[in-house]
Amino acid sequence: MKRTNASLWLNAGLFAMMAVSAMAAAPVTVSLATVIPPGTPVPTGLERMSEMLNQTGEFKTAVYPAGQLGSLTDVMDRCLDGDPTIMTCDPADLADVTVTDLSIAQAPFLFSGWDEVDKLTASEWWGDLTRRVEGKGMKILAYNWAFGERHILTKKPIMKISDLAGLKIRIPNNVNFVKTFQALGATPTPMALAEVFTALQQGTIDGLENPYSDIYANRFQEVAKYAVDDDHIKQICLIITGTAFYDALSGKQRRELAEAAVKAGEFQRGLVLRLSSDFRDKLAAEGVIFTRVDRGEFVKSCEVYYTYPEFSSWTPGLRGTVMDILAK
Numbered sequence: 001m002k003r004t005n006a007s008l009w010l011n012a013g014l015f016a017m018m019a020v021s022a023m024a025a026a027p028v029t030v031s032l033a034t035v036i037p038p039g040t041p042v043p044t045g046l047e048r049m050s051e052m053l054n055q056t057g058e059f060k061t062a063v064y065p066a067g068q069l070g071s072l073t074d075v076m077d078r079c080l081d082g083d084p085t086i087m088t089c090d091p092a093d094l095a096d097v098t099v100t101d102l103s104i105a106q107a108p109f110l111f112s113g114w115d116e117v118d119k120l121t122a123s124e125w126w127g128d129l130t131r132r133v134e135g136k137g138m139k140i141l142a143y144n145w146a147f148g149e150r151h152i153l154t155k156k157p158i159m160k161i162s163d164l165a166g167l168k169i170r171i172p173n174n175v176n177f178v179k180t181f182q183a184l185g186a187t188p189t190p191m192a193l194a195e196v197f198t199a200l201q202q203g204t205i206d207g208l209e210n211p212y213s214d215i216y217a218n219r220f221q222e223v224a225k226y227a228v229d230d231d232h233i234k235q236i237c238l239i240i241t242g243t244a245f246y247d248a249l250s251g252k253q254r255r256e257l258a259e260a261a262v263k264a265g266e267f268q269r270g271l272v273l274r275l276s277s278d279f280r281d282k283l284a285a286e287g288v289i290f291t292r293v294d295r296g297e298f299v300k301s302c303e304v305y306y307t308y309p310e311f312s313s314w315t316p317g318l319r320g321t322v323m324d325i326l327a328k
Contacts (some may be wrong), residue, residue: 045268082244142261145237154207
């Protein structure tokens with residue numbers, strides 16, 4: 001999905017400004033949306049953010065998990081159109097509609113720990129990137145949230161990378177995931193999360209990849225029993241809204257919004273880190289068998305990822321720039 005026509009969101013900004021102005025005496029009604037199911041850290045974090053915003057008296061908010069407001073693409077379009085909506089997304093999805101360089105933050109095996117994620121997002125490079133994203137009509141309110149560490153769940157055991165060859169692995173529909181699993185030798189199969197359980201049952205796919213919290217919440221362990229602790233992506237969760245809506249708010253409302261997003265993010269990522277082993281234990285208690293593969297073999301296989309033509313629009317030398325930041 002590409003929307004680069006600046007006039008679309010500028011016109012949306014005028015509409016949003018008039019709408020917010022008309023409601024100046026009343027709290028601004030805002031929807032907080034995610035495709036992630038309830039009972040997991042992302043919707044729980046949004047509930048915390050919603051509570052904080054409602055207490056300010058400036059906003060009236062509600063949380064809509066599990067794609068209740070539509071697909072990620074649908075909600076992103078709402079944001080670009082100036083709708084009073086805040087959503088969660090990952091760097092690759094936002095890169096699809098704003099600045100392609102952002103997608104490198106979701107490259108496979110890029111980070112060795114969450115401290116390196118913080119190092120990257122604290123850099124001048126990241127700050128410049130967020131300003132470029134704003135120029136494309138989207139505002140990043142917080143980037144200290146986390147979807148978590150992503151692992152593979154399959155219907156047959158994976159002991160080495162060659163065991164992935166040809167397996168149909170469900171992935172989210174963005175190019176980063178497609179090319180990651182192509183590099184790993186699997187057959188990447190984009191599919192809506194709501195379709196995955198039935199697809200596993202019917203043999204349409206052989207497995208999937210997700211954080212353990214999402215695997216457990218969606219009950220995928222009932223139809224696939226083999227997990228790989230590969231941690232192929234430490235996935236950042238961004239809290240975003242349309243620039244048109246954000247710019248139409250008062251200065252106080254902008255500050256309240258950003259503060260709630262960041263503070264809720266501190267809570268949410270802490271929850272992710274605390275609960276990741278708990279969800280793994282829950283999966284094990286339900287019969288999931290875990291294997292630890294040679295991660296170095298997986299990392300080496302993904303070197304080809306950076307040569308794919310899909311990333312030719314990156315700024316020249318981008319990988320080197322990011323690696324220099326992480327090495328400091």
